[in-house]
Amino acid sequence: GAVVSQHPSWVICKSGTSVKIECRSLDFQATTMFWYRQFPKQSLMLMATSNEGSKATYEQGVEKDKFLINHASLTLSTLTVTSAHPEDSSFYICSASDSGDTDTQYFGPGTRLTVL
């Protein structure tokens, strides 16, 4: 149980284009989903907290107009990187908390984004 999937697992795009990453909780309902970014040899950094049916809460320094988050259902959240640039290249990971156990987060396998 408690499986989280992400799609795509990797994506290469040209500078200036937008990329959408999906995060799904497969066997539980997730009231809250989180989006992280991880650069090589560094820790996971929380970007935003996404609550179903409401606007995401962004961490300091994360541009909400650049990283659009939509959490339209209890099993799906999407992150859209708009007008991507090479410095946005990173490993993006989502996590979800089961509505019945909000202390534990279950992570997706991650999406490797490379912007050329």
Add this chain to the structure above:
Amino acid sequence: SQKIEQNSEALNIQEGKTATLTCNYTNYSPAYLQWYRQDPGRGPVFLLLIRENEKEKRKERLKVTFDTTLKQSLFHITASQPADSATYLCALTGGGNKLTFGTGTQLKVEL
């Protein structure tokens, strides 16, 4: 400022020995602390959660201790196996359920 420190140097141990990883934190009063395993190119996998009022927690070959006076957690893997080789992350939450991660310690278990 808040800091979570894990040994950035890789820990190399022999198969069958006990691996002990350390997580120290400053300027935090975490409600609970979690340990995750991360393999290269993969998302973290949850291992154990320990609350501020718990001293120790075990799960199979894993043991976690949490000393809120020393502001330290120790993570032990007994009878280690090559398959245990990975990066281990500690993460703290002070309230709500936002996690702040340490940089992780890479463990290598050699035959």
